[in-house]
Amino acid sequence: RVRESLLRRNQVLMQNSMEGIHVMDVEGNVLEVNDAFCRMLGYTREEALRLNVRDWAAQFSADELSVRFHEFIGKSRIFETLHRRKDGSLLDVEICATGVEIDGKGYLFAASRDITERKRMQAVSQRHHQVIETAMDGYWMTDAQGYLEEVNAASAKMSGYSLQELVGMV
Numbered sequence: 410r411v412r413e414s415l416l417r418r419n420q421v422l423m424q425n426s427m428e429g430i431h432v433m434d435v436e437g438n439v440l441e442v443n444d445a446f447c448r449m450l451g452y453t454r455e456e457a458l459r460l461n462v463r464d465w466a467a468q469f470s471a472d473e474l475s476v477r478f479h480e481f482i483g484k485s486r487i488f489e490t491l492h493r494r495k496d497g498s499l500l501d502v503e504i505c506a507t508g509v510e511i512d513g514k515g516y517l518f519a520a521s522r523d524i525t526e527r528k529r530m531q532a533v534s535q536r537h538h539q540v541i542e543t544a545m546d547g548y549w550m551t552d553a554q555g556y557l558e559e560v561n562a563a564s565a566k567m568s569g570y571s572l573q574e575l576v577g578m579v
Contacts, residue, residue, distance in 0.1 A: 426520070432516060436475075489502065
């Protein structure tokens with residue numbers, strides 16, 4: 410009864426996670442998935458349970474995946490990669506993965522998070538930063554008290570101070 414209660418609790422928690430959870434054997438065969446993972450990749454649960462990581466891992470070859478999976482046993486890692494959806498489109502993800510050995514067999518527990526929006530915002534921020542840094546006009550940003558938090562090279566050149574000297578000035 411206690412075992413059944415624990416199993417039910419773990420299943421409910423996994424199914425209600427916002428993260429795309431997938432459990433695989435050391436060969437990359439899917440053993441368990443939650444609904445979020447299925448939605449993320451566009452597969453039904455039945456389809457997802459027939460997949461191998463090679464079916465959605467867009468950045469690594471089958472040989473690289475095999476090596477990585479074996480290296481995960483006894484370790485945990487967080488990394489970014491690309492998943493290929495059922496429709497062929499690509500999805501930026503952050504994966505938290507843990508490899509364990511149970512009764513002599515290797516398993517990988519992974520949770521995928523869609524980071525497409527975060528990557529898009531990082532690219533926008535990087536472009537804005539490049540524009541500011543290469544602008545011929547002076548640029549500076551202050552905090553609410555008037556202290557300089559950020560300046561570009563043009564501001565430093567016009568003021569006669571170095572970038573380091575300007576940051577923190579009022």
